[in-house]
Amino acid sequence: MTRFRSTTALAALVAVAGLAAGLAGAAPAVAEEAAPVSWSVTPADASGPDGRVAVEHEIDPAASVDDQFAVRNLGAEEVTFRLAAADGFTNDNGRFDILPSDQESVDSGTWITLPESVTVAPGGTAVVPFTITVPEDAQPGDHAAGITASILSTQQADGTGVGVESRVGFRVMTRVAGELAPAFSVQDVHADYRLSWNPLRPGSIDVVFDVANEGNARLAVAGVLTVAGRSIAFPAEGETPQEILPGESRTISLTVPRVWPLFAFPGEIALAPTVIDANGEPADAVPAEVAPSSTDVLVWAVPWPQLLVVAGLALLVLALLWRRGRSKRRIEALLTEAREEGRRSMAGVGQG
Structure with missing residues (x-):
């Protein structure tokens, strides 16, 4: 029995079949061939x-654009690569990916026409033409797809043949001309105080929320979390803003360290997404703006360790006061008894 699985690497990377791990970002596949197969796929011109690193086009409905890509065979043997296009999406790791070959595309992956395969000599490069044709009824806005070149290999696992489809490719973004209507919402906000049970150490605040792209344009998300007198910007300095495709959402997690518990902290999530243009950059020329928004946050931070310490001290004081009162009453009882005994003794002497 043979089972199949696929691995994909996009953004014009190199894949190696026959190695336990490929080059950085590549999709490795362990194959039965004597010689490993390695290749790259990149957008290209005729030469x-x-x-x-990606293809970006703005196209009118019912219009088409011709483009090209190059498949380079870095191995020592001639290889025939299977070529395919499919709808794109962002995976759980925040990286761009395309649908596996056993899932049917329904959007811009179906707009791309290209050959089914290409044969490339060892060390050679083949330039392959493709065409993007936008349907007449296509919705305005951004549509994501990808083009891949793949090979199939087989490896044995516990006596079972496992088919591995290794795919390498690049992103194809099509912006259908028309009115852009960017929109977003903040959903599923969770704010928790992470308590330190050491009463001499502060805790931290964790805030997790989803940003959903409800419009038809790609958004780069940035903002600021303000809580407990602190401001945490996202993305952090030096990081790239998270890109969200239309119809997708992204989970953002933020941590505010070293916060002493003071029962409750009101806060705010301020978001200012930016529309990304056809070149993948924040666009001043894009005739659509996204109004910033803010979402209130309330974090409960009950100082249980400190309260337990205070309660323990209070109990200790009460115990000391109780013992002191008990000792005082005992001393008073002994003094009263001694006085009574003295009176009785004096009365006996007088009678004698």
Whole structure:
């Protein structure tokens, strides 16, 4: 029996079949061939790779655009690569990916026409033409797809043949001309205080929320969390803003360290997404703006360790006061008894 699985690497990377791990970001596949197969796939012009890492086009409905990509065979044997296009999405790791070959595309992955395969000599490069044709009824806005070149290999696992489809490719973004209507919402906000049970140490605040892209344009998300007198910007300095495709959402997790519990902290999540243009950059020329928004946050931070310490001290004081009162009453009882005994003794002497 043979089972199949697929691995994909996009953004014009190199894949190696026959190695336990590929180059950085590549999709490795362990194969039965004597010689490993390695290849790269990049956007190109007629002469070869042209420096692009993705294809970006703005196209009118019912119009088409011709483009090209290069498949380079880095191995020592001639290889026939299967070529395919499919709808794109962002995976759980925040990376762009495309649908596996056993799932049917329904959007811009179906707009791409290209050959079914290409054969490349060892060390050679083949330039492959493709066409993007936008349907007449396509909705305006951004549509994500990808083009891949793949091979199939087989490995044995516990006596079972496992088919591995290794795919390498690049992103194809199509912006259908028309009115852009960017929109977003903040959903599923969870704010928790992470308590330190050491009463001499502060805790931290964790805030997790989803940002959903409800419009038709790609958004780069940035903002600021303000809580407990602190401001945490996201993305952090040096990080790239998270990109959210139309119809997708992204989970953002933020931590505010070293916060002493003071029962409750009101706060705010301020978001200011930016529309990304057809080149993948924040666009001043895009005739659509996204109004910033804010969402209130309330974090309960009950100082249980400190309260337990206070309660323990209070009990200790009460115990000391009780013992002191008990000792005082005992002393008073002994003094009263001694006085009574003295009176009785004096009365006996007088009678004698």
